[in-house]
Amino acid sequence: MSNPLEFAQTAVSVVLGRDHLVGRDLDQMTIQELEASAKVNEERLRLARQAAWIGGFGSGLLGALSVAKMMR
């Protein structure tokens, strides 16, 4: 999580389903483009994993607290 802005952009793009390879034909890409895409995808995967974990953790925490508050 080096850059918070990049992290937020990636999280939003993952949530919205945007992809940097939309409309691109992999068979028509050069090796350099494919290598760059693989690196970007790896980074996206890492950031998406972190964002999903943090989001899930927050949701679970708030959910547990809300349920406990309702049961009082």
Added chain:
Amino acid sequence: MSTPTSKALLESLRQADHTAAGLIQQPRGLSIPTPKPPADLVATPGIEDSAERTAHRANLIALVRKQQEELPVVAADQALRGAVIGGLAGLGCLLLRGMLVSRPPEVDYRVEEEPEADHLVEEPREDYDE
């Protein structure tokens, strides 16, 4: 004991064997022998054999497709794990807070006075006098 006939037969078999081995080694049909690249050409960065380049490209395409496919699965998996851990953490925090903040139950040590039983005593009714 070999006869001249068998000697000739052996010789012809050897010749056929050599010929067949030569035939196998020869390129047949439309096969074009691929010249090996020079030793320094393979080691040069950016310059590879065509087959290696094709294989590398196929591997990259497979890798990118796999990454594209597993992205939502990984995100959902991590979100679920985070939700479970977050829920457990929230419940653990509540439990800890309840243990630390809770006070001992207040016990009332005062002796309760027994209620007067005046209302239980029946007053004599005037009806019985008659």
